Amino acid sequence: MHLPSHIQLPYLTLQILLVLDPSPPWDLFSALAIALMCSLIISPSLFVSFNIDTGVGYVDYMLGSTIASYAVHSFYLLLLGKPLKNFKSVENANELEKVHENWWKRILHVAYVMQSPRGVGWNYQVNNVPAAPRQPRYLFILTSFLRAACHAVLFEVARLYVWYNPACSSATVGTRSYGVRCADTIAFIGLTYWGLNAGYFAMAAGSVALGLCEPRMWPDLFGSWRDAYTVRRAWGRTWHQTLRWFLAPLGKAIPSVLGFKRGTSGSSYAQIYVAFLLSGLVHTGGDIVLSGSSTSAVTRPFFSMPFFFSQAIVITLEDLFIRIARRLGVKDSTWTRALGFVWVAVWFGWCVPGFVENMIRVGGGIRKSASRVGGNDMGPNLVQAAMVGLFGFDIGEFAESWFGA
Template sequence: MGYADTDAIAEYAARRPALPFVTFVVLPDIALACIMALRPPFAIRVGASLLLLYAAFYATATYTTGTPVDDYSLGSTIFGNMVLNIMLLTWLTDPIKDFRYVKDPAPLTVRPLFKRIWYAFCIIRNYRLIGTNVQAANVPAPFKGTRSQFLLRRLRQLLVCMVSLDLVESWIHTHHHLYMPDTAHLHFAATPLGYLARSACIGAWLFMCYTMLKLSYIVCSMLAVATQIGNGDPEHWPDMFGTWSDAYTVRHLWGRAWHQNLRRHFSHWGKFTVRVLGIPRGTWLSSQVQIHVAFELSALLHCMGDLMIDRAHFGRSWAFFAANALAITLEDTIFALAKRAGLAPAGRPPLALRVLGYLWVFVWCTWSGPLYQGWMFESKVGLNDILPYSPTRSIILPALQRIAGNA
């Protein structure tokens, strides 16, 4: 499904009514902010939260944006986050009482009602809780410089991301047959070279997902800092992703290199689960329980995207996230045994071990990636284009074809 496949897009959109954006996206966040600011008794908070949760699931299962890729993106990033926010901010925490801004440490509870509502809305959208006393761990260092320097840096990042995304998307667009589950295996020989070629395809798709997320964040940060609407302080817009040199284990890949937008949910629910189960904090078992809770929450968020594509797809994202949790448990078990045997190095591993770690993470990603990517193409999500216009396909490739034809 590319630019020209308008009939297939129209057929998909006709299956369900269009999503009433204000009713199911804007108003629920306002309602959640009001609940947080008013701080009603717990029973009332739970009752109101159940209504909001019902609305989120109802909207996800009933309406459409018109294309599979937009449905998956909206279902996971908006409605998935909405579900996690509702549960965290009404069940497990009292944000107006528990959270505060480091540069303005006065309790939010003493603010006027409308100010509390505004702060509550900011907390909902401040995914990593930047600048608060509960900021997510492993967030990159804040930007130190002027607004102009920040915007110039972001502009460079924006241009690099747009060019990169256009190039990789153009390649995937013209090679869908290498990604479709029913045809992909026919194009890769059962040899080391075939494995590397298949890995390169998976890598291109993963890079596209990474670039798409980074591009969206860059645009939001530039708008906020340029307009000063909402949070326009450059220090409150650190880079979305961490340092990729830290990704020498699967745990570090997810916990340090990847974004930390969901970590507030993972941290609170992981600690809550360990406490309920009576598992001593700081133990190996406590760590594993928290890891699996984190990936189950991430799976739930992405399964909301599954649901918005089609009810029949609900749960298909789960296998990928469950598998990554198991991979981390395997890693941690090996490291625990090595430490017990006195073989584990203290601190950051030496370069040779990190290189082996990078190879392991590469192999793991190329094996586990199809668990997520395969059904994306089967459900038509991967066949949609992300960018509305492609200079590579509209200008560069036709020009190269004309040059080749005249040669």
């Protein structure tokens, strides 16, 4: 698997422009230029030589979504955020900081902002970030290292499951029994969840061990699953928050431009719909990349936007139901939360497998197809290699016989 080097162009260009801090109307022109650059990179019909095709559809989708997010980032950071003028550390909140005069400080300031989308310890920190750990340095390093190792193992196990499971290459996830379908989906989505956590905890342990950061700067990347007793809370509190730093401000700015009065229910729901619309737009970058990938079996697939926009519709209906229940005298309790968990499990158990099936159908999996020449792998599997080396047991052969692959 080869990662194309040009995928970093929008990211590097945005950092340079943020350091230069262009004034109007050049900030708008700069944002449009980055958006154009992103569209050229992800569109296979414009520059064939720029095609993002790693041979692994899952990775292609993630790269396409990341590049599309840079386009949205540019409009937020260049037009609204203005990091050099508006973003600062909470510890320096009482200082009247202006644009840094020293170029190296400007570069480091922008680099930190780009590497800290949740803004932990800064004045732009997003809402509902999990509580930062309060541990001695040595204990934080040890626990972070162990958590990174555990999540890496879970990632590799999920990768084995997806690789050898025929349902994850033939797009039949949605046709299997409910329990098996949920297991398939958890393994597939777990590639993102466990993969991100493994990298995050490894960086946390390394940065604290080197004395670059304090443990309080590394709150968990994901919230607690105990908070996910409504669809709204599952997205806003439990799932990762790395998109909220630009979705929330744009979600507030756009309804205001459209005439919604701030603080009203109309403004609140307009923010939700705009946020999920932008999230769908970001993930559509992955759809576009898959349409030109060698792993694709369908021309120009668009499945991400309906999935994300449907979340906003369901949250609206969910809020309406909760409002009616409160008027009838139903209060928050252990039983209502238990019912909420059942509802959330049913909803995601219904809609997420469809999303996964659509991604696999258009070539967004990681399993090699029998009809395709060449590999579609993400490199050697560490769990499989460890089992063979330590016990002489090839878990891959066992998985093949288990799944009938």
